[in-house]
Amino acid sequence: xxxxxxxxxxxxxxxxxxxxxxxxxxxxxxxxxxxxxxxxxxxxxxxxxxxxxxxxxxxxxxxxxxxxxxxxxxxxxxxxxxxxxxxxxxxxxxxxxxxxxxxxxxxxxxxxxx
Amino acid sequence: xxxxxxxxxxxxxxxxxxxxxxxxxxxxxxxxxxxxxxxxxxxxxxxxxxxxxxxxxxxxxxxxxxxxxxxxxxxxxxxxxxxxxxxxxxxxxxxxxxxxxxxxxxxx
Numbered sequence: 001x002x003x004x005x006x007x008x009x010x011x012x013x014x015x016x017x018x019x020x021x022x023x024x025x026x027x028x029x030x031x032x033x034x035x036x037x038x039x040x041x042x043x044x045x046x047x048x049x050x051x052x053x054x055x056x057x058x059x060x061x062x063x064x065x066x067x068x069x070x071x072x073x074x075x076x077x078x079x080x081x082x083x084x085x086x087x088x089x090x091x092x093x094x095x096x097x098x099x100x101x102x103x104x105x106x107x108x109x110x111x112x113x114x
Numbered sequence: 115x116x117x118x119x120x121x122x123x124x125x126x127x128x129x130x131x132x133x134x135x136x137x138x139x140x141x142x143x144x145x146x147x148x149x150x151x152x153x154x155x156x157x158x159x160x161x162x163x164x165x166x167x168x169x170x171x172x173x174x175x176x177x178x179x180x181x182x183x184x185x186x187x188x189x190x191x192x193x194x195x196x197x198x199x200x201x202x203x204x205x206x207x208x209x210x211x212x213x214x215x216x217x218x219x220x221x222x
Contacts, residue, residue, distance in 0.1 A: 034209040038155070043200070044212040091155055095210070101145055102162040103202075103210050108155040 002028045002098035006106025013084055013113055021079045021109045023094035029074035030096035034103075035067075038091040047092075050077040084113040116141045120201050120213035127191050127220050135186040135216045137201030146177050146203040147210060148186050153197065160186070160199075191220045 056069035117140035202210035
């Protein structure tokens with residue numbers, strides 16, 4: 001299957017700083033990628049759809065100014081958590097669809113804001 | 115949007131037992147996938163199954179799209195099968211929507 005790589009796997013940052021998470025499709029091109037968030041023992045919640053060369057589409061309730069998404073190439077999307085606070089601590093995971101529409105997920109990034 | 119309901123929410127099995135996990139969804143879909151989330155959070159693709167039946171070793175899945183449900187069968191369960199199983203349907207070109215998952219615990 002297709003490979004999606006996410007970096008970093010985990011990050012600890014101080015409150016008020018920004019953190020960038022990268023999501024790469026390694027062996028295919030992805031015009032669309034998706035970002036999810038997962039709290040402990042809960043399901044994955046869709047945050048936004050990242051479109052190559054255009055603005056991301058955010059789900060209701062997700063602050064676009066806090067969660068900046070950039071999809072500058074067909075193989076890279078980035079999520080920047082700006083001015084992070086402890087309530088932003090969570091597991092963030094990205095996904096992209098392969099050629100046959102099957103979705104593949106990155107390893108996820110565990111963010112802890114202290 | 116699509117509503118996804120998975121059952122049971124929790125399942126405890128003895129090693130060697132069989133189990134069936136169910137996923138109901140509210141709208142017609144073009145895509146449906148089953149995942150196993152490991153303890154580190156990685157989502158492992160089990161099946162891409164918008165319709166029909168597939169088998170992979172001890173696991174098999176069936177989706178009846180017209181009746182809006184999918185089933186995941188695990189036979190001869192092993193302790194390594196423990197974890198959370200997610201069903202995630204979606205429509206063409208859009209994101210997968212995840213159910214709340216079934217947490218499976220297999221004891222030896």
